Amino acid sequence: MSKSSLKQTLKNLETKKISIRELNQDYLKRIKEKENLNVFIHFSEENVLKQIDNLEKDNSAKKLKGIPIAIKDLFCTKSMPTTAASKILENFNPTYESFVTQKLLDEGSIFVGKTNLDEFAMGSATNTSFFGNTINPLSKENEPLAPGGSSGGSAAAVAADLCLGATGTDTGGSIRQPASFCGVVGIKPTYGLCSRWGIAAFASSLDQAGIFSHNVEDASILLQSIAGFDQRDSTSAKVDIPNYFENLDDDLNGKTVGIPKEYSIDGTPMEISEIWDNAIKVLEKKGVKIKNISLPHSKYALPTYYIIAPAEASSNLARYDGVKYGFRSDEIDSLDEMYENTRAQGFGREVKRRILIGTYVLSAGYYDAYYLKAQKVRKLIADDFNKAFKECDFIVTPTAPSAAFPLNEKQNDPIKMYLNDVFTVPASLAGLPGISIPFGEDKNNLPLGIQILGKHFDEQQVFNAAVSLERSYE
Amino acid sequence: MNNLIKGEKHDWEMVIGLEIHAQVKSNSKLFSSSSTKFGSSPNSQVSLVDAAMPGMLPVINKYCVEQAVKTGVGLNAKINNYSVFDRKNYFYADLPQGYQISQYKYPIVGEGKVTIDFKDGTSKDIRIVRLHLEQDAGKSLHDQNPSKTYVDLNRSGVALMEIVSEPDIRTPDEAGMYISKIRSILMYLDTCDGNMQEGSLRADVNISVRKPGDEYGTRCEIKNLNSIKFIKQAINYEAKRQIEILESGGSIEQNTMLFNTSTGKTRPMRNKEEAHDYRYFPDPDLLPLEISEEEIGKIKSSIPKLPDELKNKFIEIYKLSNYDASVLTAEKQTSDYFNETINSDSELKNHAKIVVNWITSELFSLLNKNNQDLNNSPVSPENLGQLIKLISKNEISGKIAKDVLEDMFSSGKTARQIVDEKGLQQVTDQGEIAKVIDEVIAENPKMVEQYLAGKDKLLGFFVGQAMKLTKGKANPKMLNDILKQKLNKKN
Secondary structure, eight states: OOOOOHHHHHHHHHTTSSOHHHHHHHHHHHHHHTGGGOOEEEOOHHHHHHHHHHHHHOOSOOTTTTOEEEEETTBOOSSSOOOTTOGGGTTOOOSSOOHHHHHHHHTTOEEEEEEOOSGGGOOSSSOSOTTOOOOOTTOBTTBOBOOOSSSHHHHHHHHTTSSSEEEEEESSSTTHHHHHHHTOEEEEOOTTSSOOTTBOOSOTTTOEEEEEESSHHHHHHHHHHHOOOOTTSTTOOOOOOOOTTTTOOOOOTTOEEEEEGGGOOTTOOHHHHHHHHHHHHHHHHTTOEEEEEOOGGGGGHHHHHHHHHHHHHHHHGGGOSSSSSSOOOSOOSSHHHHHHHHHHHHSOHHHHHHHHHHHHHTSTTTTIIIIIHHHHHHHHHHHHHHHHTTTOSEEEEESOSSSOOBTTTTTTOHHHHHGGGTTTHHHHHHTOOEEEEEEEEOTTSOEEEEEEEESTTOHHHHHHHHHHHHHHHO | OOOOEEOSSSEEEEEEEEEEEEEOOOSBOSSSOOBOOTTOOTTSSOOTTTTTOTTOOOOOOHHHHHHHHHHHHHTTOOBOSEEOOEEEEOOOTTOTTSEEEEOOSSOSBOOEEEEEEOTTSOEEEEEEEEEEEEEOOOEEEOSSSSSOOEEEOTTTTOEEEEEEEOSOBOSHHHHHHHHHHHHHHHHHHTSOOOOTTTTSEEEEEEEEEEOTTSOOOOOEEEEEEOSHHHHHHHHHHHHHHHHHHHHTTOOOOOEEEEEETTTTEEEESSOGGGOOOOOOEEOTTSOOEEOOHHHHHHHHHTOOOOHHHHHHHHHHHHOOOHHHHHHHHSSHHHHHHHHHHHTSSGGGGGGHHHHHHIIIIIIHHHHHHTTOOGGGOSSOHHHHHHHHHHHHTTSSOHHHHHHHHHHHHHHOOOHHHHHHHHTOOOBOOHHHHHHHHHHHHHHOHHHHHHHHTTOGGGHHHHHHHHHHHTTTOBOHHHHHHHHHHHHHHHO
């Protein structure tokens, strides 16, 4: 059965071919059938039915009325608990709604559930979650595959057709890499396009909300819905949000694409080089000028990222201390013990590892050598992109260095795991928009993604290039 | 001036620097819209941001920034167009975020200075290193339950200005004068309410001792002192403690101390192993703070006259002494009261010195006695002005005026009402006074004899008797003159 798109579904609802209830019951059925994938941390059929009831009583026209959407469990929601996939927030029920989810609610969408992720979005396989692994829906019978991460639950929810779209967050690749692994579209917009208000923070200067969907058109519709200025987030941008969908234009004739030589990395599987070449050929045929560009500091992106992100995380996660909300250890004889035991028992290994790294790089005597230097390199990486974008309209690279890997691989090797982000991290450090779209398969028929990067707030160009490539691939 | 203190073996000099924490006068907190009202019920003024709920973000309160800039101007300091908020990371139960948002490398205000005036007419500049904005923490309540600590987050996130001085202070008195002067400036600017009892203004004191001419010694920091009295006590105790250690051959360990207000002693707060590494770094949730010259100019133009400026004005216009003028301008409410009083009647301008005296001695002592504040004085500036006019026009004597003021204070009546009702008008009729004097002379022939024999002091006796007969209403000068005249005639 081919999955129906958001665009088509909106049409079907409008022409009354299908009712909101029928539509969502179809999704509910599939969600229950696919429980074994462990896509959701929180799912309540009752809650979905209640939302349907409410929408049926609501006569106003809404852009996404009745559309089933899955929410990464890092967004605070009033109607469902919010855990960040951590024991430390196991029973946390926010009294407030994040900016992004509020916008989706305002437009009438239905939240089918809260999706699994790596604990506090720290990971690349959705295997650091306190609530267990999510299984990639494309797995073969006896070989469960990782869905990527950290937004693996959301990517899997779209891939398994458990919703028509899902929210994700991307700090170093957490939308684009799982999109690539699960064969769906995933966009991380420019830093500042969507408010971070109400998203549990991992690394504030990098965290950005985005969208998973079945195709580029759907992504363009959904991104417009969650974007916009928010005065409660000082890093939120005051920019006009265009109608990305209406403005979609797959004619790329006369545009220039940048191909960064630094993204050819030794050890990248042949198939990945092939789909990259293939994408370049397709673009060339469409009249796009091919420009070889250099992003010389990209090779430092990964170490830079793994200093800055943990540094910010070590401070952002200090608020989970057992004092005010969330988990508190029972074994308390003093204030220090409360902190130690609460955090030792409440956080998982990967989160603790990053808190330790972050604390270390900010410590007196190490700050200049690590954190300050990393900030300088980050600036150089951003400058590289700025220079490159003087010569091209968008950049095309592979999304990830591999297809989805078996669930238990790399479990005990954090460095190998961190390498998953090698192609996605540079744009995160520069705050640029990036999309991943499926653009080929490896020898095991697993999807491979192509990444398109654009200038700051030029999501339209990213969508245009993506829809053009997508249409020629289908 | 000799500022040295004697030890057993040497003379020692104190080297003191202050970090003043002044709560910014603002209705809402530094990064949230919660109220800052003092004394509200616990945790009633706590927003999602103040409680550091997941995903909550700080947004700078522009008014607090303006208040800091204003204060910077008042401290004759450089305003920085670019400043950065940093996170100071440490764990404590009343610090919900696990970090305090402060300013570290790039404060909003740079170097400045304030002047303190001594009674002998000299003055001294104390240099300011910087002023930065930061959040206050909440409050841990340890005395509510034997086995639990409660946390009140009402204060969490309230804006503070930390004003750091150079170690230019040499005595406990200078420290007291310095903090009084800062308090005065902040209150003139209306950027802090200056209420030390409620903790709106508190100070950390850095102190070391040295032999005169030596390098600075190792310092200790005494935390969180909230009265000038305690600041002086703490400095005296701590200096003595350090001197004793040094004179017995020991060395000072750099430490953070707490001052016990009931014993008057300082003790270490934590030892070296527990010393914090605050891991300062720029807060990624906030953009750097940029203020244009134009904005600074706008704020500058809104600033009222400050104490030093006002002091000079008073000296020039009213010919007051430096000391009178500095007493008058030390607190804004005093100079305001003076201004209102002297402007209530054009004739009072020629009696400025009398106005100062009546405010700073008579009215102040009444207020003190009744535990009241000039701000809610039962005697209005206009009414005091009226009283002073009655004195200056010889309608009542100074002595009677004191009783009238007391009456005004308790009854709320005007001076004129009281004088009329009680018939306190001064007797200025020469004939009437002469009649009374004749009576006194006639009744005390022996005394007159003694006076004439050279016992001049007895003049006071005759004045007293005459005053008694006029119920104090006789004009003292006239009484004196006529009395002398009459007595001398007897000669």
